[in-house]
Amino acid sequence: MSTISSPVDATYIPLWRVRLRLFWRAVKTNWAMFAENPIGLFGLGLIIFFGLFALAHPILISTVWEAKIYDPVNGFDIEIPYHPSPPSAKHLLGTDPMGRDVLSQLMFSTRYEFALGMISAIVTVLIATSIGAIAAYYGGITDILLMRIVDLVIMIPYLPILIVMSALMRVGMIELALFIGILSGFGGTAIVIKSQALTVKVKPYIEAARISGGGDFHIIFTHMVPNLLPIALLYMMFVVTGAIFSEAVLSFFGLTEIDMSWGLMINTTQVFGYIMRFDAWYLLLPASLAITLLCAAFYMVGRALDEVVNPRLRER
Amino acid sequence: MWKFLGKRFLQMFITLLMFQTVTYFLMDAQPGDIADLLTLNPDIPPAERERIRVDLGLDRPPAERFLKYIGNFYKGDLGVSFSQFPRPVTEIILERLPRTLVLFLSASVISFWAGYASGKVLAWKRGGVIEYSSTLVGVILYTVFTPWFALMMIWLFAVYLDWLPPGKFLDPILWLTAPEGIHANDVFVRMIWSVMIATGVMILGLIGTQRLSSQLRKTGRWVSFVVPFIGVFLYWRFASSGISLYAWDILQHLVLPVLTVTLIAYGGTMLLMRTSMLETLREDYILTARAKGMPEKIIRDKHAARNALLPVWTGLVFSIGSSLSGGIITETIFSWPGLGLTLLNAAQVEDIPLAMGALTVTGVMTLLSHLVADIGYAFLDPRIRFS
Numbered sequence: 001m002s003t004i005s006s007p008v009d010a011t012y013i014p015l016w017r018v019r020l021r022l023f024w025r026a027v028k029t030n031w032a033m034f035a036e037n038p039i040g041l042f043g044l045g046l047i048i049f050f051g052l053f054a055l056a057h058p059i060l061i062s063t064v065w066e067a068k069i070y071d072p073v074n075g076f077d078i079e080i081p082y083h084p085s086p087p088s089a090k091h092l093l094g095t096d097p098m099g100r101d102v103l104s105q106l107m108f109s110t111r112y113e114f115a116l117g118m119i120s121a122i123v124t125v126l127i128a129t130s131i132g133a134i135a136a137y138y139g140g141i142t143d144i145l146l147m148r149i150v151d152l153v154i155m156i157p158y159l160p161i162l163i164v165m166s167a168l169m170r171v172g173m174i175e176l177a178l179f180i181g182i183l184s185g186f187g188g189t190a191i192v193i194k195s196q197a198l199t200v201k202v203k204p205y206i207e208a209a210r211i212s213g214g215g216d217f218h219i220i221f222t223h224m225v226p227n228l229l230p231i232a233l234l235y236m237m238f239v240v241t242g243a244i245f246s247e248a249v250l251s252f253f254g255l256t257e258i259d260m261s262w263g264l265m266i267n268t269t270q271v272f273g274y275i276m277r278f279d280a281w282y283l284l285l286p287a288s289l290a291i292t293l294l295c296a297a298f299y300m301v302g303r304a305l306d307e308v309v310n311p312r313l314r315e316r
Numbered sequence: 317m318w319k320f321l322g323k324r325f326l327q328m329f330i331t332l333l334m335f336q337t338v339t340y341f342l343m344d345a346q347p348g349d350i351a352d353l354l355t356l357n358p359d360i361p362p363a364e365r366e367r368i369r370v371d372l373g374l375d376r377p378p379a380e381r382f383l384k385y386i387g388n389f390y391k392g393d394l395g396v397s398f399s400q401f402p403r404p405v406t407e408i409i410l411e412r413l414p415r416t417l418v419l420f421l422s423a424s425v426i427s428f429w430a431g432y433a434s435g436k437v438l439a440w441k442r443g444g445v446i447e448y449s450s451t452l453v454g455v456i457l458y459t460v461f462t463p464w465f466a467l468m469m470i471w472l473f474a475v476y477l478d479w480l481p482p483g484k485f486l487d488p489i490l491w492l493t494a495p496e497g498i499h500a501n502d503v504f505v506r507m508i509w510s511v512m513i514a515t516g517v518m519i520l521g522l523i524g525t526q527r528l529s530s531q532l533r534k535t536g537r538w539v540s541f542v543v544p545f546i547g548v549f550l551y552w553r554f555a556s557s558g559i560s561l562y563a564w565d566i567l568q569h570l571v572l573p574v575l576t577v578t579l580i581a582y583g584g585t586m587l588l589m590r591t592s593m594l595e596t597l598r599e600d601y602i603l604t605a606r607a608k609g610m611p612e613k614i615i616r617d618k619h620a621a622r623n624a625l626l627p628v629w630t631g632l633v634f635s636i637g638s639s640l641s642g643g644i645i646t647e648t649i650f651s652w653p654g655l656g657l658t659l660l661n662a663a664q665v666e667d668i669p670l671a672m673g674a675l676t677v678t679g680v681m682t683l684l685s686h687l688v689a690d691i692g693y694a695f696l697d698p699r700i701r702f703s
Contacts, residue, residue, distance in 0.1 A: 039451055148331070155335055155682050159644050160675065163663050167346045241459055249645060252463055253660075266463070276482075278471045288464030295459035303455070303587075312595045 033308045040304020046297035054110035072108035072260050075100045087282055094282040097272035106286050109261045116177045116247055117240035123181025124189055124239045125232045132193030133224045136201050153186040166255035173258055180243045189235045193228055200227045230309045237302030241295045248291045262287040328683045335679045343668050344378045350398045350666050395669035405673040411501055416654035420639035423577035427585050428632045435589025436621040457583025466649040469576045480572045483650040487565050503562050510551055514544035573650045588631050593624040626696055633689040
């Protein structure tokens with residue numbers, strides 16, 4: 001090292017710092033492009049709001065809220081004679097038919113929605129980038145086999161299969177996240193990433209890596225996959241939207257084994273016969289609005305990222 | 317072309333077979349079977365239950381049942397529903413499929429047209445307040461929690477304004493007093509036929525007037541749009557006045573679900589059209605058209621929008637193919653007795669023949685829609701050739 005750096009000792013910078021600086025510069029320019037889009041910023045703001053919303057729950061439970069009354073799953077307020085009760089100073093969004101605080105449930109569920117979205121998005125991206133890169137790199141029979149599997153998964157109607165799966169086994173949050181991740185990883189996302197991988201495959205640096213004696217595995221995972229990550233990140237956002245939506249629908253039909261979630265709150269409303277009671281709006285509105293807004297937030301960030309990643313969509 | 321079609325049909329057949337295998341074994345792997353559900357009925361002794369199981373063939377190994385099912389399926393026999401016992405699956409599907417198709421076909425067509433028209437304008441006026449607010453509305457419509465949105469539509473139109481019935485396919489109190497020999501399905505099928513014939517006349521009018529001079533074309537198109545309306549009105553007013561009351565009832569029940577599905581589908585179509593249009597606007601031929609001094613409106617409508625239509629067209633066809641999956645939610649909320657609701661109920665009571673029938677119909681519809689999308693693509697974009 002000393003032999004290389006001695007002539008320019010004053011200006012020597014280690015490689016990792018160069019990389020870090022390059023990365024930071026890329027983040028800054030991309031952020032500038034992202035920040036031009038008010039829709040994307042709005043979505044990001046919503047996500048941050050929900051993040052704070054989720055963080056606030058444990059703090060509130062340990063300080064202001066008495067756990068016996070405000071527990072999202074087992075809480076009960078004895079002082080109120082009749083449940084569900086409309087919003088009051090004590091319960092800002094009222095209580096549900098089982099006497100539990102609606103706001104507490106809403107805040108408690110938020111962390112699971114985030115976890116669900118993240119797990120399924122990561123699983124999707126892991127599967128879809130591997131499949132896409134492998135199918136594009138090898139081509140031929142590997143490509144045909146993998147793409148037929150993808151076709152089959154696309155053809156399977158999403159909800160009915162989830163319904164059947166819920167009869168097959170106990171579908172908790174983790175199982176559901178993995179299942180959604182696998183289904184969408186083998187589905188449309190794989191096709192998009194494969195088409196991107198096809199354009200990466202013919203780039204000169206892949207050729208160069210092969211000439212330098214890089215193995216197939218090495219080329220796919222250190223040269224192709226990093227170049228697929230921007231588009232994978234974009235599709236992660238859409239997967240999060242889909243995952244939160246699917247969980248809500250499944251819980252709404254009462255097919256999951258989840259302690260508490262936004263979909264389950266709506267299911268409780270339905271089970272107790274309040275779904276068509278539009279005067280009891282505080283049972284239905286908060287959870288439904290939260291699902292809609294969080295789905296929309298991730299979708300909006302995804303669209304704004306699309307305009308950053310896809311040069312054909314840029315304004316300039 | 318024929319070679320392409322033949323190859324595609326072979327591929328479709330193989331995919332369908334794989335799809336049936338996967339779904340059959342998934343359905344079959346559910347714990348218990350329909351006979352177990354009868355344990356809830358105390359009047360059925362265990363011996364009888366065992367007999368039911370043998371009668372339905374549920375005592376055989378799954379592989380044998382599957383092979384028998386597939387064999388019968390390709391002979392055109394879809395079996396008998398377990399939960400609605402004596403009714404054949406084909407009959408149930410033929411009754412339910414039109415209801416789902418009408419719901420989603422009309423919603424798709426309306427939202428396609430509206431999304432196309434508004435998406436192209438939005439992309440053209442990029443960056444304004446109107447663009448951002450309508451994108452926001454589009455995103456919200458696209459990601460809205462469907463059951464809640466449907467309930468809000470019911471609240472607005474059926475409870476608050478009280479304009480439309482809140483759900484179901486028809487009004488049972490009205491139909492209870494209906495004269496002998498009037499069946500909801502006959503009335504519904506007649507309604508479908510009258511709309512289809514009217515649409516056919518309109519399309520023929522559009523094609524027929526294409527080569528006329530501009531003045532004649534305008535009148536011709538106007539006539540070809542008005543005449544079918546009058547024809548349909550006259551038909552229901554005089555030719556079948558006995559059942560027009562009942563047809564009106566079904567029509568009233570149809571409006572709210574169609575409106576809901578249309579609004580939800582509209583969000584996606586509009587956003588897709590906008591994105592696709594933004595991509596098209598960067599093409600060289602748009603620059604060429606500008607350089608030639610073409611009017612803005614012609615560049616937008618004839619040069620950009622036509623080319624931006626391709627992905628939106630694919631989206632439309634795919635959405636019709638997969639309407640059954642999305643239909644489950646809407647059909648449940650509106651108690652609309654379509655194929656989605658049938659599939660949901662069948663899957664829950666483990667009525668394997670009925671669920672398989674509904675799933676297979678979905679699969680066939682998806683495969684056909686992919687084929688239609690590909691063929692339509694080649695017509696819309698002559699650069700694409702079948703290979």
